[in-house]
Amino acid sequence: MEPSSAAAAGKDFPYTARTTCYIEVHADGAVTHGSDHAAYERAVAGVSRLFAVWPGEWSSRLFAVDDLDEYAKAHGIKHDEERTGLKEHVHEVRWVESGHEQNPRSPYVGIDVTLVCGCAIHDLSTFAAQMKEQRGWVVATSGGWGSSSGPGGTAYSLRVRRKSLTR
Template sequence: MCYIEVTADGSVSQGVDAAAYQRALSGQSRLFAVWPGSYRSDLFAIDDLDQYARGMGWVHDEASTGLAEHEHQVRWRLSESERNPTASYISVRVWLDCGCMVRDLGAFAKHMRSQQGWDIATTGGWGSSSERGGTSYSMRVRRKSLPQPA
């Protein structure tokens, strides 16, 4: 996907960031997306700027991420399947006692980095399971970013 910004004076730039979104929101520019294909590419005007910003992660979207904007109450433990507990990244199970759900690992990783300093791997697999104690989430976290268990 390629993003294009066209300013009111006709200047064209490739790549769109949060600043370009703010300019489009204020009417100083328009945003476009190019969907590349094998034989042609299609150009789309981005007309729902709020939805676009939520999709890019610039504006928090509680409905799609499952995460409220608050300090999360988190419990964690080393995963039963962890084979190398001294590795840089380890598998952990996480519970959110605040009632939130993890629907978007990237959004959860941002929250946990800013709130607790966790470094969660967002490129690997993750999952969830419902159990008697609530829903738990399995993910990989940099071992040194986690607090020492009590």
């Protein structure tokens, strides 16, 4: 039985779902698991094939990862403005400490960020990487974050390592 096609599922394929398990079958028959940049490079070079197991409620399905471009965009290997909401440029941002409960001894502080440049944050990990590179910010990606819209635009509530913030 042949695996299903991940490409056929299009953008709905859960490339980054926690329950999606990746299997890499190497040219020599070795089998490994995981989804990293090196696995992508090997698959592009044709020295291995990537498969994904998408678990369902009653059974799991095996998919061939046959759209490596979508895989790379979903995993942040290639930038995807549509998926992330973020252009590849230096973001013009305004930020203030949020008025919510703040512990002055906490290494992280809550801030409200507005992207004056017109971008939107759809993917926190991508925004965190861009802010680390552009401003030295260490944005927490393991916790919750949110947004609210108003007359001044959309403000994003994030947690950032206090010592990394600079005015």
